[in-house]
Amino acid sequence: xxxxxxxxxxxxxxxxxxxxxxxxxxxxxxxxxxxxxxxxxxxxxxxxxxxxxxxxxxxxxxxxxxxxxxxxxxxxxxxxxxxxxxxxxxxxxxxxxxxxxxxxxxxxxxxxxxxxxxxxxxxxxxxxxxxxxxxxxxxxx
Numbered sequence: 693x694x695x696x697x698x699x700x701x702x703x704x705x706x707x708x709x710x711x712x713x714x715x716x717x718x719x720x721x722x723x724x725x726x727x728x729x730x731x732x733x734x735x736x737x738x739x740x741x742x743x744x745x746x747x748x749x750x751x752x753x754x755x756x757x758x759x760x761x762x763x764x765x766x767x768x769x770x771x772x773x774x775x776x777x778x779x780x781x782x783x784x785x786x787x788x789x790x791x792x793x794x795x796x797x798x799x800x801x802x803x804x805x806x807x808x809x810x811x812x813x814x815x816x817x818x819x820x821x822x823x824x825x826x827x828x829x830x831x832x833x
Contacts, residue, residue: 694795695827698818701805702833709803710740712833713784714747716801717768721753725781728797729770732787737772740786744768788813790820800826 699716701708713729720727731737737757744753755768758777765778775793783797788810794800800821804814821828 693825693827694797694800695829696800696802696821697829697831698802698804698814699831699833701803704806706806707739708805709786710736710743712803713740713786713801714743716782716784717744717753717755718747718751720782721767726767726778727769727782727784728776728778728780729768729784730787730791731770731772733772736786737770740770744770785817790817 699709699712701712717727717729729737729740731740741755741757744755747753753768754766755770756764756766758769758771758774767778769776769778769780772787773791776796780797782799782801783791783794784801785791785794786803802814802817802821804811804818818828
């Protein structure tokens, strides 16, 4: 069964989850696993793409926005509604909604942070997973 990890971030800035997600993506990639990053919209996907290109000058995380280059399937894909083209191990959800395809992953990563509206949406996602019996873990930061 898919396990769900919730990261509770103290930083309330809008892109705090994006910065933490980059660290998690690096860890997943270092473990030779595939990751799909689900964002709210195309603009957010492009923001994540930019962060992955610029996060460290001496490292490279092979990634593409879904549908960007036909036939290329890097271990890191970014989408905003599309289903993954790869068989990823980890879903990092940076959207307010749970993607319909979340159950195909070994691990789903969610974030709770930001203003009260954003936190309320995170609580709803948590409740969804809890009510359906997903194994849940919490992490600070």
